[in-house]
Amino acid sequence: MRVLGFMTGTSLDAVDMAVLETDGEAIEAFGPAGERKLSEPVRDLLIEATLQALKWERGAPPPAVFEDAARAVAEEHLAAAEVFLAANELAWADLDLIGMHGQTVLHERPDDGAVGRTVQLGDAQWLADRTGVPVAFDFRSADMAAGGQAAPLAPIYHLARARSSGLQPPLAVLNVGGVANVTFWSGGEAISAFDTGPGNGMVDLLMQDRGAGRFDDKGRYASVGKVQEPVLRALLAHPYFEAPAPKSLDRYDFSLEPLAKCELEDAAATLVAFTAEAVRLGLELIGETPREVIVTGGGRHNPEIMKALTARLPCPVTAAEDHGWRGDAIEAEASAYLAARTLRGLPISFPKTTGVPQPMTGGRIARPNSEGASDA
Structure with a gap:
């Protein structure tokens, strides 16, 4: 089937889009991929939704802004896709299915027996x-309700993508988005995954907090900074790094406070080192060294992050494009792949990827002109 996948990351940068032809198992063909930057009003609305989500107490009604933001996300997806499809000589009638991940505004992992909370906004029925x-x-x-971490979800697609490229295990795929996560393929159907630590998110928040823009473009600030080792050690003392996998993070789980006395350049360099060192610790947790680490996500565009990963990891580090992958489209492709699996009732999360007790199908389907969304 031909599926259009959407992804909007926690960087609040753009709507990513990719078309796959897949049955949710094999990848039969890759269609076009692209992006459209989020409009400023929608971005501001999502920032407000995120801030309110962080204050949302358990048991209280969802913040009213969620409904407005969900519709705005859907409208932004529609506007982006109509331009994208027209540019690629496609129409809605050419598609069998859409996969919409939605905008994450809250992700609280399970803690001390309490089920976690995760919120992705997007009006799928509309x-x-x-x-x-x-x-x-x-x-x-569904994964979260069953006691899982509900993240990361791309590992089953990473496995399919690696196989479609003829790659061999042991192999790691590292997505560096707002949070970084790794998928480890040890062979056969065996995959494990977890969030390693911060990706771009803390650097982005640092830049915004210091009035230096939305992100450190091409690592300009980090490239002239010096890693502050005592601060790096303080960041790495977070209990998350001692926790067993599978495990997941929200981009706000780490504070910028330890960096308060650092110059901007040094703070950026220290956060880059933090991202890379957290990945190194993650590979140690796996206990097996991969043949290589393939880096996807926006972080691979920051040369300082790639340098730090190369310097600190015990194996070769390559970018997605080195294998002919579309590094900026991997998560949108994954959304399309998960959509196909959802439609077919195939599992999308697993005990060693999210910690769920058994493989979970997850996902729901909103059908056109129906009374509402139904379970897949």
């Missing part, structure tokens, strides 16, 4: 009705 195409969505909540 999008299905406007496009006439079924929309797979809500990929995480």
Whole structure:
């Protein structure tokens, strides 16, 4: 089937889009991929939704802004896709399915026996009705309700992508987004995964906090800074790094406070080292060294992050493009792949990727002109 996958990351940068032809098992063909930057009003609305989500007490009604933000996300997806499809001589009628991950505004992992909370905003029913195409969505909540971490979800796609490229295990795929996560393929169907630590998110927040822009473009600030080792050690003392896998993070789980006295350049360099060192610790946790680490996500565009990973990891580090992968589209492709699996009732999360007790199908389907979303 031909599936359009959407992804909007926690960097609040753009709507990523990719078309896959897949049955949720094999990847039959890669269609076009692209992105459209989020409009400023929608970005501001999502920032407000995120801030309110952080204050949202358990048992209280969801913040009212969630509904407005969910519709805005769907409208932004529709506008982005209509331009994208037209540019690639496609129409909605050419698609069998849409995968919409939605915008994450909250991710609280399970803690001391308490079930976690995760929220991805996006009005899937509205999008299905406007496009006439079924929309797979809500990929995480079933896993979380069953006691899993609900993240990361891309590992099953990473396995399919590696196989489609003829790569051999042991292999690691590292996604450096707002949070960094690793998928480790040890052979056969065996995959494990977890969030290693911060990706770009802390550097982005640092830049914004210091009034230096939204992100450290090409690592300009980090490249002239010096890693502050005592601060790095303080960051690495966080109990998350002692926790067993599978495990997951929210981009706000780490504080910028230890960096308060650092010059901007030194703070940026220290956070880059923090990202890389957290990945190194993650590979130690796996207990087996991969043949290579393939880096996807926005972090691979920061040369300082790539240098730090190369210097600190015990194996070769390559970018997605070195294998012919579309590094900026991997998560949108994964959304399309998860959508196909959801439609077919195939599992999308597993005990060694999210900690869920057994493989979980997850996801729901919003069908056009129906009364509401239904379980897949």
